[in-house]
Amino acid sequence: MSDKVITRFAPSPTGYLHIGGARTALFNWLYAKHTGGKMLLRIEDTDQARSTEGAILAILDGLRWLGLDWDGEPVYQFTRAERHRQIAEQLLAQGNAYRCYASPAELQAMREKARAEGRAPGYDGTWRHRDLSEAPSGIAPAIRFKAPGDGETVIEDQVQGRVVFANKDLDDLVILRSDGTPTYNLSVVVDDHDMGITHVIRGDDHLTNAARQTQIFKALGWDTPIYAHVPLIHGPDGAKLSKRHGALGVEAYRAMGYLPDALRNYLVRLGWSHGDSEIMSTDEMIQWFDLGAIGRSAARFDFAKLENLNGHYLRAAPDAELVARLKALVPELPDGAALLERIDADGWSKLQRAMPGLKERAKTLVELLDSAAFLFATRPLALDGPASKLLDGPGRDMLAALLPRLEGVRPWTQAGLEAAVRGFAEETGQKLGKAAQPLRAALTGRSTSPGIFDVLEVLGREESLARIGDQCVQKNLLNF
């Protein structure tokens, strides 16, 4: 086998692809790309009771959406159970494992005793030396790994540095359950070996497992992979990421209107950096990424920074791409179905034409869509508070005076419209804003929008004049 780097992303399908998992996948992907190696995908579904088909799909979707592709077909760990069982038997035959008949109650008592005595809690090794003739009948045994009782197990971690565990603190773990299914720590070792994994990049929460797994690797006479344990991501308050914070699936970020490029850029900078570089292309990430520059402390998730990055990527994205993303996103939104009905082909075309002015002002696609509401609104427009205030008093009179001027603009272009409105403002001795704001209110129903000439042009001559006219009529009705 060559010395090519092979990493793996190995989620357990008990939920969606959460943000920490997404970053782990990103790091594995980047390291593989950086070294010209491969990233494999392994679904760790040995706990069949908790694994679901839906979770598997969510994880694959999440990875695809983020643009993180893997090499070859995903490996489903459960399908390899027979191989794992064989290795457990081999360990048993070698004298590196033994059958354990302890009951759950006995195990519980052991843990409590150890704890009371200030020792590391865990299995006390009762069945390690006990004769099989003493085995209770009718009880299926589990197989435990015979962990070294003394000495040390050392992890030369690429992120954490040299981490030393005293073997006395690592007990004899179960590698094969009494029902014959393998446990995580055995499966991981066998699969990492069989898949030729050279680098294990995963969450910090697996650091102790790295020690246990190292012991199993050694008992099997296999080389251990190189480890890199990445600190976990915390919520804004520094506590463990919960659903309340950002521990959402990546599909939730998609639904909130974040762009995959932005999320990737945000995640790569969470715990890793390259000098002062903040915004970087995928190629740059690949070129610069390395394990040594990963920080050792946990990072807090900061939505404000994500939003800032998202705004940047939004502005940089081609208009057509944003329209396409919006088309895909709308049906997933709370009122998406209703909104979708109101946007016809002409609506999508208007959206595309208004995009330069819209994307400049939005932090997320959801925000962008909201600010585009005036494009799909039907007359007479509903005015929000600030907008109706703009039209109170002189606002409507101004519009009534401006309306004929606009009617005279031909062709209906931004330049012509701007000249007309500016000319009107000058002649009437007002600042442009005095005319622009009521106009904005009449055309969009709000006090903020893209540039007003932009709005006029996108809306078109007929619709624009009608919306302005609506406000003048209202004025007249009030007066009579």
Place this chain on the structure above:
RNA sequence: GCCCCCUUCGUCUAAUGGUUAGGACGUCAGGUUUUCAACCUGAAAACAGGAGUUCAAUUCUCCUAGGGGGUACCA
């Protein structure tokens, strides 16, 4: 309880045995401006605490505190 890890502006981070401790987000103040954004300029803002090593520690060592992870016949 026991084991392991971590600690630089509010947040993400950079750097260094001697620096005005840098950048980004956010915040605040200006500028620009048809609104809002964007953009430009500027400001406030950090080496957790205590010992030790050293001519000199944010940087090296130890202790304390705080945070996190693990401690399953879960992964």
